[in-house]
Amino acid sequence: MTQAAGPVPRDSGVIGARWAVSGLFIANGILMGSWAPKLPVLMQRLQISESVAGLLVLVLGLGAVSMMPIFGAMVTRLGSARAVQVAAVLATPTLLLISLMPGLWSVAVAIYLFGGFMGGMDVAMNANAVAVERARRRAIMSSCHGFWSLGGLAGAGAGGVALYYLGEIGHSVLVTLVFAAILLLVLPRVLVDGATEGQAKAEPLRLPRSPLPYLIGLMSLCSMIPEGAIIDWAAVYLRRDLGASLSLSGFGFAACAGAMAVMRFMGDGIRQRLGAVRTLRIGAMVGALGLGLAALAPTPALAILGFGLAGLGISNLVPIAFSAAGNLPGIAPGIGMSVATTLGYSGILLAPGLIGFAAEHLAFSIIFGALALLILSSLLFSRLARFADFDQQNH
Structure with missing residues (x-):
């Protein structure tokens, strides 16, 4: 590497x-x-x-x-x-x-x-x-x-x-x-x-054959699609399905964004203490719990709390995935990073339209419930987060 x-x-x-x-x-x-x-x-x-x-x-x-x-x-x-x-x-x-x-x-x-x-x-x-x-x-x-x-x-x-x-x-x-x-x-x-000159010549610029960067990209996708869904549709859900006022409906995304910002500044210390794998697993479970609460909430206040909890959970999933993608053995950091970021950000690109289409046929409670399961699916790839860790003996 x-x-x-x-x-x-x-x-x-x-x-x-x-x-x-x-x-x-x-x-x-x-x-x-x-x-x-x-x-x-x-x-x-x-x-x-x-x-x-x-x-x-x-x-x-x-x-x-x-x-x-x-x-x-x-x-x-x-x-x-x-x-x-x-x-x-x-x-x-x-x-x-x-x-x-x-x-x-x-x-x-x-x-x-x-x-x-x-x-x-x-x-x-x-x-x-x-x-x-x-x-x-x-x-x-x-x-x-x-x-x-x-x-x-x-x-x-x-x-x-x-x-x-x-x-x-x-x-x-x-x-x-x-x-x-x-x-x-x-x-x-x-x-x-x-890279040194020899390394740069030795590494052809092609898509990696290893499945690792693609799996890490899928892991980031599992958190970026729910994030994009909250950005674009939380306000509509609060207003249309839960009867929130116009002024209150914007607090769904605000709670998520604020919680994400705060937790991201705490995330490096948490990752240093717990390790990337455990941090990602806890984050995925908290994020899924938050979206599940938002999906099942009978009132706007509980739904907003759920979106805030989802922000806490998913805040560090993408940073950990990107760190892992840049440290994969045998794969240049730029190539691993570009694969993971392209797959991850495609979730932000595709999610709004797909969710808008689904919302014409399904209640938002069902959609956000399904997105909670999507976050949980990132646990299938959570062992790959170990590539984001450093040798603990140096700490």
Whole structure:
């Protein structure tokens, strides 16, 4: 397996390699979060319907899924530091490009590039987090995803205000400047890793024959589909099926997102103490219990509690899966990571439409109950989480 080159460099000022990769997650979260309040503005400017807007969201997802393997290969050939530099720089102008494009087709191309380079950055920064974990012999992946959640909340929360006061282009300029400023601060301090020349030549850029990265990808898929379902459908379930008020219906996703953010900052310490396998198993059971409670809840309050419990449970499943994918024996970290992330994020891409179709024929209580079983199915692959662990004698 390709190993990270050298130890983590000493901190420069207040930011070292560990905080540099955390900064990348914050920047990616800010830019992605800024997309959320932008879609209604695009719909108004382009005079498009909800169905066409849904296709634009699909284009974003297709961009991400198609670019992830390319940047995974780049990680293998050049190292995660170089790959994340390329992806981040290419992603920098894309939100502004979306605002400047005049028509539907040009906007669609810009959205594809936005999703593609953001997806490429996602693969590369996760691979860099794995390299930092290996070099430091300490788990950091869960907190990195916690920083992404904070960035996403900041981008989405401040985005509406910025759009109101600055307009579409002004909002994009501001977000682009913030994103670029973070990159200028953290990119010089990112851990430089990469294969030796001989290793890079010895490892062909092809899909791995081992089933391990695909199984880990399925494991992440089992948690990302329920997460996507809560994002898109919790409010509809609370309002339509449980009679929640409009103001209360948004608390389903808020409870899940808040619990996930908090638990992700605690997840590295829990993983260090309990091990990745046990942490994943406990998380899967808690997540399934939460979704089961939401499915069976007779009142909105109990359902919201269930969604919060689900957030606690599933918060660390994906970070553990990604750490494991980047440490598989005999598989380059970039290749393993790209397979796992592509399969995992396809759940976010496919879940909204499939669940919307199912909701026309089934009650949401049945759907969320089935998703609880899906989370439990990740236990079938839980032994694979052992690849995310480090040699305990070094602690």
